[in-house]
């Protein structure tokens with residue numbers, strides 16, 4: 001019997017619906033983005049990578065599974 005693989009702590013939801021604080025545009029971003037994600041409309045950064053997990057700079061409206 002193979003040992004059951006322990007999952008490394010992963011965030012439950014990978015995608016977040018984030019609202020830009022600047023122009024209120026709603027955009028889906030990857031919750032563990034390792035790259036900066038900018039608002040499609042105004043270019044304001046919505047996420048900032050902080051060593052593995054993305055820091056959400058906008059307002060998280062919803063977590064998508």
Ligand SMILES: [Zn+2]
Pocket residue numbers: 020021022023024025039040041042043044
């Ligand atoms: Zn914006």
